[in-house]
Amino acid sequence: MSTYPASALEAKPTEILKTKSSNQSRLKRRNALYGYLFISPMMLGFLIFMAGPILAAFVLSLTDYSLLHPSTFVGADNYAQVLTKDDLFWTSIKNTLYFSAGLIPLNLGLSLALAILLSAKLPGMGIFRTAIFTPVVTSIIVWAIVWKYVFATDAGLVNQILGFFGVTGPAWMYNTHLVMPVVILVSVLKKVGMNMVIFLAALQDVPKMYYEAATIDGASKWKQFTKITLPMISPSLFLTLIITLIGSLKVFSQIVVMTDGGPGTSTNVLVYYIYKLAFKTFDLGYASAVAFILFFLVLALTIVQWYFRKRWVHHEE
Amino acid sequence: MKKALTVAASVVVVSSLLAGCGSQNTPAGTTTPANSNAAAASKAPAKDVKLTFSIWGSDAHKKMYEDLIANYKKIKPNVSVEIMTIPAADYQQKISVMMASKTAPDIMWMLERAIPQFLTADQIEDISAIKTDAAYDFKDVIPSTLDLVTKNDKLYGVPFSTPPNMIYYNKNLFKEKGLKTPTELYKEGNWTYEEMAKAAQAIAQPDKGVYGFNLIRPAGWGASWIESLQTLVWANGADFFSKDGKKFTLNSPEGQKALQFFSDAMFKTKIHPKPGDQTTFESGKIGMQQDLLSYMGKAKAIKDFVWDIAPMPKGSGGQGTTLGYAAYMVTKGSPNAAEAVEFLKFLSSKENMTVTSQYFVPGRKSVLESDGFLKQGPSPESMKTAVLDQMAQGRVRQGFQNFQKIDDKMKLHFDAIYTQAGTIPDILKKMEQDVSPILAQ
Numbered sequence: 001m002s003t004y005p006a007s008a009l010e011a012k013p014t015e016i017l018k019t020k021s022s023n024q025s026r027l028k029r030r031n032a033l034y035g036y037l038f039i040s041p042m043m044l045g046f047l048i049f050m051a052g053p054i055l056a057a058f059v060l061s062l063t064d065y066s067l068l069h070p071s072t073f074v075g076a077d078n079y080a081q082v083l084t085k086d087d088l089f090w091t092s093i094k095n096t097l098y099f100s101a102g103l104i105p106l107n108l109g110l111s112l113a114l115a116i117l118l119s120a121k122l123p124g125m126g127i128f129r130t131a132i133f134t135p136v137v138t139s140i141i142v143w144a145i146v147w148k149y150v151f152a153t154d155a156g157l158v159n160q161i162l163g164f165f166g167v168t169g170p171a172w173m174y175n176t177h178l179v180m181p182v183v184i185l186v187s188v189l190k191k192v193g194m195n196m197v198i199f200l201a202a203l204q205d206v207p208k209m210y211y212e213a214a215t216i217d218g219a220s221k222w223k224q225f226t227k228i229t230l231p232m233i234s235p236s237l238f239l240t241l242i243i244t245l246i247g248s249l250k251v252f253s254q255i256v257v258m259t260d261g262g263p264g265t266s267t268n269v270l271v272y273y274i275y276k277l278a279f280k281t282f283d284l285g286y287a288s289a290v291a292f293i294l295f296f297l298v299l300a301l302t303i304v305q306w307y308f309r310k311r312w313v314h315h316e317e
Numbered sequence: 318m319k320k321a322l323t324v325a326a327s328v329v330v331v332s333s334l335l336a337g338c339g340s341q342n343t344p345a346g347t348t349t350p351a352n353s354n355a356a357a358a359s360k361a362p363a364k365d366v367k368l369t370f371s372i373w374g375s376d377a378h379k380k381m382y383e384d385l386i387a388n389y390k391k392i393k394p395n396v397s398v399e400i401m402t403i404p405a406a407d408y409q410q411k412i413s414v415m416m417a418s419k420t421a422p423d424i425m426w427m428l429e430r431a432i433p434q435f436l437t438a439d440q441i442e443d444i445s446a447i448k449t450d451a452a453y454d455f456k457d458v459i460p461s462t463l464d465l466v467t468k469n470d471k472l473y474g475v476p477f478s479t480p481p482n483m484i485y486y487n488k489n490l491f492k493e494k495g496l497k498t499p500t501e502l503y504k505e506g507n508w509t510y511e512e513m514a515k516a517a518q519a520i521a522q523p524d525k526g527v528y529g530f531n532l533i534r535p536a537g538w539g540a541s542w543i544e545s546l547q548t549l550v551w552a553n554g555a556d557f558f559s560k561d562g563k564k565f566t567l568n569s570p571e572g573q574k575a576l577q578f579f580s581d582a583m584f585k586t587k588i589h590p591k592p593g594d595q596t597t598f599e600s601g602k603i604g605m606q607q608d609l610l611s612y613m614g615k616a617k618a619i620k621d622f623v624w625d626i627a628p629m630p631k632g633s634g635g636q637g638t639t640l641g642y643a644a645y646m647v648t649k650g651s652p653n654a655a656e657a658v659e660f661l662k663f664l665s666s667k668e669n670m671t672v673t674s675q676y677f678v679p680g681r682k683s684v685l686e687s688d689g690f691l692k693q694g695p696s697p698e699s700m701k702t703a704v705l706d707q708m709a710q711g712r713v714r715q716g717f718q719n720f721q722k723i724d725d726k727m728k729l730h731f732d733a734i735y736t737q738a739g740t741i742p743d744i745l746k747k748m749e750q751d752v753s754p755i756l757a758q
Contacts (some may be wrong), residue, residue, distance in 0.1 A: 174592035263732035
C-alpha cells in the first residue's frame with residue numbers, strides 16, 4: 001500500500017502557519033476532489049447505464065420509434081394516445097392496482113404475524129425463520145415456474161390434492177377470476193420473508209421495559225400490541241409499505257412466467273404491458289411513453305407516502 | 318508537485334479499475350479475430366471463423382446438428398459453429414431484437430410467419446448465387462416450397478422442413494374399444510371430424526384424464542390459434558384472414574362452426590383436454606394427437622403401446638392439411654455472411670438433408686421420394702398415406718409483416734374461448750373489431 005492518501009490528507013504544520021483561511025479552503029477542495037474521485041466509478045456507471053438510457057427513453061417516447069421502420073418525431077402524441085385512446089393501458093392500471101391491493105395487506109399482515117410468532121425465544125425458531133426466508137433468495141423465475149406447475153390444470157399438485165377429495169380442480173391459469181389471486185398468493189409467499197426479517201429486527205429493538213410497565217398497569221396483550229408495538233415499529237412498517245408498494249407496481253417476472261398477461265387481459269399489468277409493447281410488437285417509442293407514465297405514477301405515490309409519513313410514524317430519530 | 322503526482326496516481330488507479338470492468342465485456346458469438354502468430358506460422362490463409370446458428374428445436378435436433386457440424390469441421394477446419402437454441406414461442410421476437418442490436422446469429426432457422434417481417438426489413442442475405450452452383454443441384458429443391466423465400470426473383474433461404482400435419486393415434490385404445498382406426502376410416506373415405514369425435518367419445522374418460530383427441534400440439538396453448546387450429550379452420554371451409562391478408566374473415570358461419578366444434582369438445586363433451594392441460598401422447602392418455610413429423614422422434618421412444626399415423630380428418634372444406642414451414646436463412650450484414658452461406662449449402666445438401674429427414678420433411682425431391690425417408694415412420698405405407706400423399710394439397714400458413722401484433726390480439730380473443738368468457742359468435746365479433754384495424758394498416 002502506498003501512503004499517498006495519508007500524507008495527502010495530513011496538513012503540514014508549516015502550511016497551517018501561513019494564511020489559515022486559504023489553506024483550509026485548499027484542504028477542502030482537495031478533500032472534495034478525492035471524494036469525487038472515489039465516487040466516480042459508481043457515478044460513471046450510473047450515468048452510462050441508468051441516467052443515459054432513462055434520458056434516451058424520454059426522447060424515444062416523443063417518437064414513433066419501432067424496430068420495424070424508421071422513426072419520426074411525434075411530440076406528445078404517444079402520451080395523448082396512451083391517456084385518451086388506449087383501453088388496454090387503463091386495464092393494465094386496473095390490474096396493477098388489483099395486484100397491489102391484494103398483495104400489500106396480505107404481505108404486511110402475514111409478515112408481521114410471522115415476525116411476532118417467530119420472535120418468541122423457543123428452540124428451533126432459527127429453522128422456521130430460515131425456511132420462511134429461503135424463497136426471498138430463490139430466483140423469482142424458478143419460483144414462478146415451480147408454482148406454475150403446482151397450479152397446472154392436469155397434473156398440478158393443487159388439482160391432484162383436490163382430486164384426492166373427489167373435487168375436479170379448475171383450470172387455474174385459464175380462469176379470469178382465479179388467475180390474479182393465484183399470482184398474488186405466489187408473490188406473497190415469495191416476498192414475505194424479507195418483510196418478516198425487517199419486522200423481526202424492529203420487534204427486537206422495542207425496549208422490554210415498556211411491556212413490563214404496561215403489564216404492571218394491567219394492559220391486555222392486544223392493548224400492548226396496538227399501543228406499544230405498533231407505534232414503536234412504525235418506521236419499519238412505513239419502510240416495508242413503501243418498498244412493497246413500489247415493488248408491487250413493478251410486478252413482472254411472475255406474470256411473464258406464469259400467465260403471459262393472460263388469460264385475455266386479466267393479468268396484463270403495467271410493466272408487462274410495457275414489455276409487450278416494446279419487445280413483442282416492437283413499438284419502442286410508445287412503450288417508452290407508457291414507461292414514463294409509470295415513472296410519474298411511482299413518483300407521485302412516493303411523494304404522497306412521504307407526506308403522510310408524519311402522521312403515521314410516531315417515533316423516528 | 319507531490320500533489321499533482323498523487324492526483325495523477327489516483328486517476329490511474331480509478332481509470333484502470335474502470336478499464337478492468339469494461340474489458341471483460343467483449344461481445345460473445347462474434348468473429349474471433351485470427352491469431353496472427355498462428356496464421357503466420359501455419360501459413361494458412363483461411364481465417365478462423367465462428368458462426369452462430371439458431372434453432373428452436375429439441376435436444377435431439379441439436380445433437381443431430383452437432384454431428385453435422387463435426388463433419389463440417391473435417392472439410393473446413395477453420396470454421397466452428399455454435400448452436401443457439403431459442404424457444405419457438407420467443408423465436409421471432411428474440412431474433413427481431415438481435416437483428417436491431419446487430420447481434421443476430423449468422424445462420425438461422427426461420428418460421429414461415431416470421432419471413433415477411435425480416436424480408437421487408439431487408440435483414441436477410443440474398444443467396445441467389447447458389448441457384449447456379451452445379452454441385453448443389455438446386456433443381457432438386459421442390460419449386461413450390463420456395464415461394465415464401467423468394468422476393469423479386471431473388472432467393473433468400475432454403476426450406477428444410479415442410480411437414481404436413483397429421484394424426485398420431487394410440488392403436489391400443491382403438492383396439493380396446495373395438496373401433497375402426499383413422500387409417501381404416503381414411504381408406505374407406507369416411508375419415509371426417511364427426512367420425513373423429515365419435516371415436517373420441519368412445520375413448521375419452523375425462524375423470525381419469527383420458528382424452529379422445531388433442532388438437533393442441535405439445536406446449537402449444539399459447540400459440541394455439543395458428544399452430545394448432547389453422548387446419549380445423551380450413552377443414553371447415555373458413556379462414557382467419559382473406560388471401561391478401563387485409564381482412565379478417567373468421568367471423569363467418571363456417572368459422573363459428575369450427576370454433577364451436579373445438580369449444581364443445583373441451584367443455585361440453587370433454588373429449589378434448591381442458592385449456593392448459595399438458596397431457597402428452599406419450600403418456601398413453603390421448604387417443605389421437607395432431608402433430609408434425611418432427612414429433613416422430615419422441616413417438617419412437619414409446620414402449621407402452623402401439624401407435625400409427627394417419628392424415629387429418631375431412632370437414633366440409635376438405636382436409637385443410639397445413640404445411641409447417643422452416644427455412645435456413647443467413648443474416649444480412651453479418652461479417653461471416655459468406656461462410657454462413659457455405660454452411661447453409663452444406664446443411665441443405667442432398668446428403669445432409671437425408672440426415673435431417675429423420676425429423677423434418679425434406680424440401681428436396683430426391684430425398685423426399687427416397688426409400689430411406691419412408692422408413693423414418695412406423696411403416697412405409699403409413700408414411701406414404703399420412704405424409705407424401707398429403708403434401709400436394711397442403712397449404713403453408715400465411716405470413717405477415719406485423720405478425721406479432723396480429724398474434725397478440727388473436728391470442729387475447731382465443732383466451733376468451735378458453736376461459737368461456739362469452740359465446741363463440743360474440744367472441745368472433747370482438748375478434749373482428751379488434752384485429753381488422755391491424756390488418757388494414
